[in-house]
Amino acid sequence: MARGIASGRASGPLLISHIPISFLSGVDPLTGEIVESGHPLRGRIVAGCVFAFPHGKGSTVGSYVMYALKMNGRAPAAIINTEAEPIVAVGAIIAGIPMVDRPDIPLARMREGVNVTVDGSTGEIEYEGLLEEN
């Protein structure tokens, strides 16, 4: 379970960043590639993934970058944040990306690549197989 932030339901493989993300200048709006220099996920693609990260950071213009990703068909399928903040919450809503925060399983214990379904209206997170690391 988690808390619903942006409505809608979507599935995808889990991609986890253990540090915050800035969408403005951190993610390429045309390709969905993480381009922030020094970021551990640099070069990975957010498109179609259930993207889990602690929270957003950086400029509020990041909300519009999330909208751009969606319009270009390169947005994450859904977002899981440890704690929502306005930039990503607003971006998810205007882009129509389902989003939840405060998941009952912490990010540190989630397994990357597991197929996850997020329901941003009810706050439910469903997963195939084991979500948690043993």
Place this chain on the structure above:
Amino acid sequence: MRLDPEDQAILQGEEGETRQRMMEILIALGKVFGAEELIPISSAQVSGASYKTIGEWGLRWLQSINARVAVPTILNPIGMPREGWEEHGIHREFAEKQLAILEAYRRMGVKLECTCTPYYIHSIGYGDHIAWAESSAVIYANSVIGARTNREGGPSALAAAIIGKTPFYGLHMIEKRTPVLTIEIDGNKAIDRNEDIFGALGYIAGRKAGNSVPIFTGIKPNRDQLKSMGAAMAATGAVGLFHVDGITPESRIFKYRVDALERITIEAKEVEELFRSMDVDAVAIGCPHCSEDELLHIERLMGGKSVKKPLYIFASRHVIDKSRRVVERIRKAGGFVIADTCMVVSPMLERYRTIMVNSGKALAYVPDMCGSMARLGSLEDCIREAIG
């Protein structure tokens, strides 16, 4: 969060997708900041109006919005004056995108006043709940008028404008408006001598106050000086409200016990050190946008002399219209009096190497936003520099 049946219906999508999304934004922010309900607002001011800031995707999002605002709403400054932009080196492509942004807002019923001084246009009063976005307007409304607003973002202010409500948290709550920090100034004489020192004082105080609510003691700024001081504090810090003991409305009503608070001292010398001498190639006034009094003061200081260095003066369309004769005289002397935009959000001033300003906020933003150096001076010094 508690929602009334009407809000619930909007959230279910019964009034269309745009209003549903806008309601979702308000509720999401309510969750983020721990609000339990939405409260009605009487005025909104929306940022994210300059093409320089929001770019192509911001424009496309605005064009996708299919709803009208529910309360009087105006805009933050845009990237150019609506008329005569050609004379100021604005490219046609930029101008077309900027005008498309305005058209998107016009369709929503937003009044096309683009200013950081909405308080000269919307008559708001003590205790009014509003949703404003521009940081200097927010701090003025909260501190000088005693209205109540958080520092909104572009989409959240627009959501509040369309729904007519905002989540009840932060500076909307009276208990969050009590000062927690006293700021006193050592060596007040310097401040009495120079009326333009308040922008510089705000510049330093903002760095020390962070996002807290400070109360100043021992100073007596007027409204325009409070405006300058607050704008600078909101630029160098995240201050959304300040009090001045015995001057601002809440300090007179609640008579805060300033002695019991944490106390910091600003040396007058620290403030004066911001006024450095250097060669400048343009002068810019009106950050925040000038009041009618300030325009009159500028015209008097010019004394009919022609400008020798480019002099830019920014104000809202509304204030310029009300000051028509004063503005005509400034323009006749070669000064630019410009509406809709400002030195921070427009590419207009990027061609100058050093710009002289009388604003602590401009001192903080001009270097990054225009790529120019900024020199701080009093209004008198600025005009003297311009008329040579």
